[in-house]
Amino acid sequence: MVKIIAALTDFGQEDIYVGSMKAVMLAICPSAQLVDITHAIQRQNVREGAFALLNSYQFFPKGTTFCVVVDPGVGSNRLAIAVDCGGYRFVGPNNGVLSYALAHLGAECKAVRLENQHYQADVVSHTFHGRDIFAPAAAHLAEQPDVFAELGGALESIVSFPTPELSFARQRFIGEVMHIDHFGNIITSIGAFQWANDDTLDLSAVWSADIPPVQLAAADANITIHSHTVHGVSHAYHEVAPGEILAQIDSNGFLEIGANQASAADRLDAQLGDKVMLRLA
Numbered sequence: 001m002v003k004i005i006a007a008l009t010d011f012g013q014e015d016i017y018v019g020s021m022k023a024v025m026l027a028i029c030p031s032a033q034l035v036d037i038t039h040a041i042q043r044q045n046v047r048e049g050a051f052a053l054l055n056s057y058q059f060f061p062k063g064t065t066f067c068v069v070v071d072p073g074v075g076s077n078r079l080a081i082a083v084d085c086g087g088y089r090f091v092g093p094n095n096g097v098l099s100y101a102l103a104h105l106g107a108e109c110k111a112v113r114l115e116n117q118h119y120q121a122d123v124v125s126h127t128f129h130g131r132d133i134f135a136p137a138a139a140h141l142a143e144q145p146d147v148f149a150e151l152g153g154a155l156e157s158i159v160s161f162p163t164p165e166l167s168f169a170r171q172r173f174i175g176e177v178m179h180i181d182h183f184g185n186i187i188t189s190i191g192a193f194q195w196a197n198d199d200t201l202d203l204s205a206v207w208s209a210d211i212p213p214v215q216l217a218a219a220d221a222n223i224t225i226h227s228h229t230v231h232g233v234s235h236a237y238h239e240v241a242p243g244e245i246l247a248q249i250d251s252n253g254f255l256e257i258g259a260n261q262a263s264a265a266d267r268l269d270a271q272l273g274d275k276v277m278l279r280l281a
Contacts, residue, residue, distance in 0.1 A: 003032045003142040006060055008053055009069040009130060010041035017128070021067070021135040024121070028139035035060075040182070044072040046097050047161060048272065051178045051187075054100035055252045062087035063145075067138035069130040070097050080133045081158060082141065082151050085109035089145065091137045093129070099160035104206075115152035164189040165275075166207040168214070173203075173278040175255070177225075177270055184263025185256050186225065188276045192253030201233060201249070220281030223247040225257060228268055237261070 005025055011017040018039050025032055037056050041049045049070035057066060071078075071093040079094040086107035090098050091114065102109055114120070114133055119140050121132035140147050165176040166189050175190035189207055196202045201218050205211035218233040230247040237260040240246045245264050250256040255278060258264050 001063065002061070003029055004035060004060060004064040005029070005032050005067060005138050005142050006035040006037050006056075006064055007039070007067045007069075007138075008037040008041065008049060008056070009039045010043050010045065010049065011039045011069070011130070013039055017130065020128075020131045021069075024131055024135040025067075025139040025142075028136060029143040032139065032142050037066075041070050042272075044070065045272070046070050046072065046095050048179055049097045050100040050161060053098065054104055057088060057101045058104075060088070065089045065138045065142045066091070067130075067134050068092035068097050069134050071095065071129060074129050075126040079155070080114040080129060080137075081111055081155060082114055082137055082148060083109050083111045083158065084148055089138075089141050089148070091134050091141070093134075094155075094159050096159045096161040098158065102158075103160070110148070111155040111158050112148065113152035113155060116150055119147065119151055163207050166190060166205055166211070168205070168208075168211045171280040173280075175276045175278070177272050177274045177276060178254070180265045180270060180272065183258070184265040184267075185250070185258040186264050186268070186270045186276075187250055187252075188255045188257070190255040190276060190278050191249070193249045193255065194253065195235075195249070198235075206253075214280075216280050221247070222279045222281070223255065223257060224277045224279070225268055225270060225274060230257065 081094045083090045086105035114137050120136050124132040167174045173190050175188045178189050179187040192206050194202050201216050203214045221233050223230045234246045234248045240260050242261045245259045
């Protein structure tokens with residue numbers, strides 16, 4: 001069986017941190033295939049890390065181990081944990097960074113504390129648990145999944161983020177900016193969408209069970225962020241002129257505000273958490 005360890009951090013690529021974690025993993029599990037999901041999460045932005053994991057984990061084969069380290073509380077009394085859920089295994093800090101993916105899986109989860117020193121570095125730094133606690137745990141789980149129960153004591157519950165903002169009333173969806181990507185695209189909490197045909201969108205709300213499925217004409221939707229309103233939902237960037245702002249559905253089904261060959265976030269001065277409104281005609 002292929003042993004895959006997928007890593008997601010806010011460490012960047014300028015320093016030695018990611019390489020050190022990979023070295024530790026390969027020393028324990030030499031046959032592992034190491035996949036970098038991203039190491040460009042905004043520094044210490046745990047919610048952005050959680051959203052990135054949500055939108056990536058499902059494309060990996062079952063049995064993958066995820067090492068997720070966005071950890072502003074490193075060295076504090078926050079717990080280091082491992083979770084077995086839906087055929088995947090996750091290791092990371094108990095700060096909510098795993099919570100969106102675990103909620104999306106909707107499966108029964110088992111969680112343990114990472115406290116057994118046998119599965120940690122011989123000397124654990126106070127400031128680099130990614131290398132000394134999380135990387136060893138991920139590698140041991142990839143090498144021998146049955147060690148899960150030996151990693152530490154069981155946890156009854158783990159830290160979860162509040163549900164991202166998404167409400168619907170009077171023909172208006174109100175959501176928030178969840179992520180701004182490398183290109184300056186603004187990804188919102190409004191979704192998930194599917195194209196029913198070239199003109200019509202079906203929406204099934206990811207974040208609220210109280211919102212019934214909605215069908216809307218793409219051309220009649222109006223999307224507002226700050227004081228800027230985009231009229232209609234496009235299929236892709238080429239449908240507007242270079243530099244022009246548009247709304248479209250991103251590859252994960254969320255409403256996205258972008259710009260053709262430009263940064264929508266820069267143009268609109270968008271920040272994480274900003275309110276976004278989708279108004280139906």
